[in-house]
Amino acid sequence: MDNHISDHTTIVSDAALKTAQSVDKDRQWSRLMQLAEIGAIPGGGVNRQSLSTEDRQARALLVRWALARGFEPSVDDFGNLYVRRSGRNPEAPPILTGSHLDSQPSGGRFDGAYGVMAALEVLEALSDSNVETEHPVELVVWTNEEGSRFAPGAMGSMVFTGKVSPQQWLDVTDDEGTTLSQALMETLDALPGLPRRPFGFPVHAYIEAHIEQGPILEAEHLSIGVVTSIQGVRWFTVTVIGETAHAGTTPLRLRKDALQDALAAIQALNTFMNDSTDVLRFTIGRLVLEPNSHNSVSALCRFTIDLRHPDPSVLRAKGDAIEGICIDAMRACTVQVTQNLELPCVAFPEAIVDAVQTSAQALVIGHRRMPSGAFHDASFLATHCPSGMIFVPCAKGLSHNVAESISPEDAAIGTQVLAATIVELSRAINLNPAVILDK
Amino acid sequence: MDNHISDHTTIVSDAALKTAQSVDKDRQWSRLMQLAEIGAIPGGGVNRQSLSTEDRQARALLVRWALARGFEPSVDDFGNLYVRRSGRNPEAPPILTGSHLDSQPSGGRFDGAYGVMAALEVLEALSDSNVETEHPVELVVWTNEEGSRFAPGAMGSMVFTGKVSPQQWLDVTDDEGTTLSQALMETLDALPGLPRRPFGFPVHAYIEAHIEQGPILEAEHLSIGVVTSIQGVRWFTVTVIGETAHAGTTPLRLRKDALQDALAAIQALNTFMNDSTDVLRFTIGRLVLEPNSHNSVSALCRFTIDLRHPDPSVLRAKGDAIEGICIDAMRACTVQVTQNLELPCVAFPEAIVDAVQTSAQALVIGHRRMPSGAFHDASFLATHCPSGMIFVPCAKGLSHNVAESISPEDAAIGTQVLAATIVELSRAINLNPAVILDK
Numbered sequence: 001m002d003n004h005i006s007d008h009t010t011i012v013s014d015a016a017l018k019t020a021q022s023v024d025k026d027r028q029w030s031r032l033m034q035l036a037e038i039g040a041i042p043g044g045g046v047n048r049q050s051l052s053t054e055d056r057q058a059r060a061l062l063v064r065w066a067l068a069r070g071f072e073p074s075v076d077d078f079g080n081l082y083v084r085r086s087g088r089n090p091e092a093p094p095i096l097t098g099s100h101l102d103s104q105p106s107g108g109r110f111d112g113a114y115g116v117m118a119a120l121e122v123l124e125a126l127s128d129s130n131v132e133t134e135h136p137v138e139l140v141v142w143t144n145e146e147g148s149r150f151a152p153g154a155m156g157s158m159v160f161t162g163k164v165s166p167q168q169w170l171d172v173t174d175d176e177g178t179t180l181s182q183a184l185m186e187t188l189d190a191l192p193g194l195p196r197r198p199f200g201f202p203v204h205a206y207i208e209a210h211i212e213q214g215p216i217l218e219a220e221h222l223s224i225g226v227v228t229s230i231q232g233v234r235w236f237t238v239t240v241i242g243e244t245a246h247a248g249t250t251p252l253r254l255r256k257d258a259l260q261d262a263l264a265a266i267q268a269l270n271t272f273m274n275d276s277t278d279v280l281r282f283t284i285g286r287l288v289l290e291p292n293s294h295n296s297v298s299a300l301c302r303f304t305i306d307l308r309h310p311d312p313s314v315l316r317a318k319g320d321a322i323e324g325i326c327i328d329a330m331r332a333c334t335v336q337v338t339q340n341l342e343l344p345c346v347a348f349p350e351a352i353v354d355a356v357q358t359s360a361q362a363l364v365i366g367h368r369r370m371p372s373g374a375f376h377d378a379s380f381l382a383t384h385c386p387s388g389m390i391f392v393p394c395a396k397g398l399s400h401n402v403a404e405s406i407s408p409e410d411a412a413i414g415t416q417v418l419a420a421t422i423v424e425l426s427r428a429i430n431l432n433p434a435v436i437l438d439k
Numbered sequence: 440m441d442n443h444i445s446d447h448t449t450i451v452s453d454a455a456l457k458t459a460q461s462v463d464k465d466r467q468w469s470r471l472m473q474l475a476e477i478g479a480i481p482g483g484g485v486n487r488q489s490l491s492t493e494d495r496q497a498r499a500l501l502v503r504w505a506l507a508r509g510f511e512p513s514v515d516d517f518g519n520l521y522v523r524r525s526g527r528n529p530e531a532p533p534i535l536t537g538s539h540l541d542s543q544p545s546g547g548r549f550d551g552a553y554g555v556m557a558a559l560e561v562l563e564a565l566s567d568s569n570v571e572t573e574h575p576v577e578l579v580v581w582t583n584e585e586g587s588r589f590a591p592g593a594m595g596s597m598v599f600t601g602k603v604s605p606q607q608w609l610d611v612t613d614d615e616g617t618t619l620s621q622a623l624m625e626t627l628d629a630l631p632g633l634p635r636r637p638f639g640f641p642v643h644a645y646i647e648a649h650i651e652q653g654p655i656l657e658a659e660h661l662s663i664g665v666v667t668s669i670q671g672v673r674w675f676t677v678t679v680i681g682e683t684a685h686a687g688t689t690p691l692r693l694r695k696d697a698l699q700d701a702l703a704a705i706q707a708l709n710t711f712m713n714d715s716t717d718v719l720r721f722t723i724g725r726l727v728l729e730p731n732s733h734n735s736v737s738a739l740c741r742f743t744i745d746l747r748h749p750d751p752s753v754l755r756a757k758g759d760a761i762e763g764i765c766i767d768a769m770r771a772c773t774v775q776v777t778q779n780l781e782l783p784c785v786a787f788p789e790a791i792v793d794a795v796q797t798s799a800q801a802l803v804i805g806h807r808r809m810p811s812g813a814f815h816d817a818s819f820l821a822t823h824c825p826s827g828m829i830f831v832p833c834a835k836g837l838s839h840n841v842a843e844s845i846s847p848e849d850a851a852i853g854t855q856v857l858a859a860t861i862v863e864l865s866r867a868i869n870l871n872p873a874v875i876l877d878k
Contacts, residue, residue: 249653
């Protein structure tokens, strides 16, 4: 262990320690590897997109594991899947813990899957250690977190928390023209007989374990990230409209080359977004050309901007300037800028953050407080109930990548902290809600 | 008429003048419009890609028109289609004239199609005026000039002239996985019973009429471009290899963002290729990203370079520098540069250029000598026989674009010059071959 461990003596309940000690590293890892076979792709990754055949297979496997241990699966009308372990007080609102089973098309084995398997392992560890919690503890699988097949992402948690009506998305189609409503119906039909839950039922607390998807914990040799906040996100689409022409005949001064004007805009944006503290995240992840032909000047260039920052005032100022910078950068073309997504900065309540940190301290695990760079289902749950997150390190910070990798040891340590945190939160009566910054 | 017309008295044969006067503007335009219905797409363009159903329909229509007038269609094993009008000496090598019927996916109605319809109109005008040429005159349709469905372009003329063996391309596939050999077989089977011609038969001269695909003739209010040369072309593919990562979590200093390094390379290339005379053509027409996802740093960026210049030494120097400039521009990624195509600069023989210019002068048509910015099937025919080209103006210089447009009058004027040139060339005995610069 290293010097990041607190030397303050901290106390959690015996039940919390007992449950954490019952976490079975090999059982959890074996399940993660079984799950990774569903939708496996070359390079060690998975392609298990939302509401696909593979997603249904993963859900069915989870339900089999749950039923084998006597836990109670249920589902809501948007396909969010729950697995309940009862508590002492059946009327008490549950503590929810989980994440998602869907992946990017060329995704890794742990993004989302780890949080679901950690939740299942907590339920088993509670049973193995005969701990009775005051509140029921429920595993949850949120539908379509990734948004790669049906955009946008985090649909399940947005619907559960009432941010968006499910009707708004039923007609969204994937690239093959399948509607979300069709894929959802097939997913619900594949697990018949499950009790139906309402959206937005009361929740005592929500805790999501997840891989960091960044390089910090690995670089600092720490096993746990105590997540304090989730940075805000704004997504934009920039469309530069020029005019196609023949590459061999058209003098450069007469061209309206959409790619070249888009590059000028990106250059100007790169300069404007430059941040010596390297906190701001500015990414051009998608770019398409039309006609995209070797010997044709581009008539259209469309690119996306993913902008994130933990400070809402910075996020607002930087995002609001994008349109003007793009317009100013045009030389021969015109440009349109639209915003597709805006998620506010979220600060998790101290009661939750403290519970996670105290658990890590009690278990003598190297940890640090940190913001989340990625958004998660917890971004939305935070608007509904006291929420928090626990990060475990992933190799080189790689995620959304077939090479995504975590160690069995870190996976088990994260689940120990999750287990202890859940037992401690079940003892707590008043938990403050999240702070939504700049909502 | 305007002051670009030569005031020297010029003489062509009565047969040449008579044939030119027999060109029927309305008949030719009506055929161009009928042809444009095959593969018509919104905006007035066509999608008639090589060896497609639409290409077969266009070929069948041409053969019906030819047979109705008693001309003799034939074909070679690569699908190059010929229509012969006999001459006085059946043993004499034919004068070939034509172009291509295939289009870009979002192409115009006249690129290629004009040269084929002009050739048919010349055959009809010769018959209407009862002119007997010494040499047979043959219309030719070259297979797959565009290269948009099966890359590269100009396959038919390359195979005919022996530059490439057809076996080299039989396994090339389109985006749907159809092989060229399959599409070629279906195309040949769709016109059964046509006599088969060998590749590379002797040709007295090749003259191709084509739209300019550039803005110069229109800007100068001239109806005819007397093409003196075709500038050289080099095509490159640049592949920048980075590493994907999560857009929200990965600090910019730790990224290997393939798009950003590709942009740095393009900026450096833009600077290096800058030409105050605006003669050099430097185009990035295709650019693709992987994974091309809104919230993922790019693992790969692949873009193409289309580089053209009439001076072989400039083309060599600029092209050879590309790899080094790309390597020097990389910040975190690696890069590979490959050359896909290299066509030398071609100078057409004076005998052909003069025949075109003399015909335009005799017909009192505004014209100018000019190089071709685009490459054409004539680039390859020039290595096989004395060759030349005639340009007609197109609106705003637009080509490879549904808005491509020419006037019925200019179309007829171009065909008049083509007809007179062909009759004159049939009287000539010695024609010098093309000069291939820097072969």
